[in-house]
Amino acid sequence: MNAIELLTSRSSCSKLELPLPNSEQLDIIYRSALRAPDHAGLRPWKFLVYQSPEALKKLGEQFVAAIEAEEGPLDSAKKDKLLAMPNRAPMVIVAIAEYQSHDKVPKIEQAISCGCAVHGMLLAAQSLGFAGYWRTGPLAFNANLKTQLGVKPDDEIVGFLYLGSPKISVNKPDQVEVSDFFTVID
Numbered sequence: 220m221n222a223i224e225l226l227t228s229r230s231s232c233s234k235l236e237l238p239l240p241n242s243e244q245l246d247i248i249y250r251s252a253l254r255a256p257d258h259a260g261l262r263p264w265k266f267l268v269y270q271s272p273e274a275l276k277k278l279g280e281q282f283v284a285a286i287e288a289e290e291g292p293l294d295s296a297k298k299d300k301l302l303a304m305p306n307r308a309p310m311v312i313v314a315i316a317e318y319q320s321h322d323k324v325p326k327i328e329q330a331i332s333c334g335c336a337v338h339g340m341l342l343a344a345q346s347l348g349f350a351g352y353w354r355t356g357p358l359a360f361n362a363n364l365k366t367q368l369g370v371k372p373d374d375e376i377v378g379f380l381y382l383g384s385p386k387i388s389v390n391k392p393d394q395v396e397v398s399d400f401f402t403v404i405d
């Protein structure tokens with residue numbers, strides 16, 4: 220697939236399964252993240268990779284601990300739901316905007332840069348025959364989860380990137396009208 224084909228057909232896939240990319244392919248995916256546009260070369264990112272069954276179990280337990288710290292003990296149905304969340308894919312990467320202090324680069328630019336890194340991973344995964352799904356939800360904004368994951372209070376979880384092999388074929392994005400979004404100024 221050439222670059223233009225990839226860029227104009229990228230699609231998320233919510234149903235993911237094994238196999239995972241091998242270590243060489245993961246290296247390509249990671250390096251694609253690290254080529255995100257980055258004002259002043261601050262590299263304001265950190266990525267936590269959960270890919271073993273043990274690690275995914277741990278992430279589920281961290282989800283539970285974060286919510287229980289707010290709400291107190293959860294009933295078993297709620298707990299099971301949170302524990303199962305990381306298993307929506309064989310691999311989850313938590314993308315964190317690790318803000319650097321810089322007089323010309325505000326936090327929003329650094330968060331965008333981290334988002335571009337996630338986009339880069341989605342594109343690289345698709346080009347290698349894998350797929351991904353970018354999620355946030357309330358847990359991404361949960362201060363207790365940040366503590367659980369060792370994320371500093373002022374930094375932010377930009378997303379949970381679920382990765383794996385596509386279980387279902389994904390539809391091409393709807394054709395939108397370019398002119399609805401792009402206005403040529405005379």
Ligand SMILES: Cc1cc2nc3c(=O)[nH]c(=O)nc-3n(C[C@H](O)[C@H](O)[C@H](O)COP(=O)(O)O)c2cc1C
Nearest residue numbers: 229230231232334352353354355356377378389392
């Ligand atoms: C920052 C961000 C957070 C997102 N969070 C969620 C989410 O929590 N749940 C969800 O179903 N989709 C979420 N999405 C959207 C999906 O990742 C996906 O982009 C959307 O379903 C459209 O599919 P497409 O990427 O194939 O166009 C999020 C997207 C972004 C950019």
